[in-house]
Amino acid sequence: MDITEQASAQWSAIADQENLLPFGVAWRMLRGGRLLEKLIDEAAASHGLTVAGDFEVLAALRRLHPDPVQPAMLSTLTMVSTSGMTGRLDRLEAEGLIARESNPEDRRTVDIVLTDTGIALAELVFLAILAVFSASLASVGDRKMAQLSTSLRTVLEALGDEPKNASLVVSG
Numbered sequence: 001m002d003i004t005e006q007a008s009a010q011w012s013a014i015a016d017q018e019n020l021l022p023f024g025v026a027w028r029m030l031r032g033g034r035l036l037e038k039l040i041d042e043a044a045a046s047h048g049l050t051v052a053g054d055f056e057v058l059a060a061l062r063r064l065h066p067d068p069v070q071p072a073m074l075s076t077l078t079m080v081s082t083s084g085m086t087g088r089l090d091r092l093e094a095e096g097l098i099a100r101e102s103n104p105e106d107r108r109t110v111d112i113v114l115t116d117t118g119i120a121l122a123e124l125v126f127l128a129i130l131a132v133f134s135a136s137l138a139s140v141g142d143r144k145m146a147q148l149s150t151s152l153r154t155v156l157e158a159l160g161d162e163p164k165n166a167s168l169v170v171s172g
Helices: 003-014 021-045 053-064 071-078 082-094 116-140 142-158 166-170
Strands: 097-101 110-114
Touching: 003 021, 021 053, 021 082, 021 142, 053 071, 053 082, 053 097, 053 110, 053 116, 071 082, 071 110, 082 097, 110 116, 116 142
Parallel strands: none
Antiparallel strands: 097 110
C-alpha cells in the first residue's frame, strides 16, 4: 500500500459515501510532480542553475528558439506570475543566459531571447534531466509510459491545462 492508498483509506473512514478515485489520481499527480521537480532541480543545480524554475524558462526559450518570446507568454508557458517571471528574467539576464530586446513591431514590449551561453546550458541541462528521468522510469517500460502519457494528457485537459497559444508550445 502506497502513501496515496493509505490516505484514501483514512479519508474513506471520514467520508465513507464519497468516491475517492479522483482524490487518488490527483494526489498521485501532485506527489509525482513534487518528486519530478526535485529531480529537475537537482539536475539543474549540478549545472549551476541554483534557483528552482530557472531551467523551465530556459527550456521554453530553447524550444521556441530562434523566435523571441514576450514575458507574458513565458508566464503562461511556465505557470508563473508576471511579477515572478520578471524576477527570473532579471536573474537570468544578469547571468548572461538571456537578453531583452526591443520588439521591432511594438516599442512598448520587450522580447526575450537566449544568448549562446543560454542555449548551450539549456541543452546541457535538458540532456541531464532526460538521463535522470530515463533512469528513474526505466522499470515502467515504454509501453506503459506511452499509455500513462495519454492518460495524463486527458487528466490535464480535464483540469484546464490549455495554453493560450498552443502554436507557441509546439513551434521551434
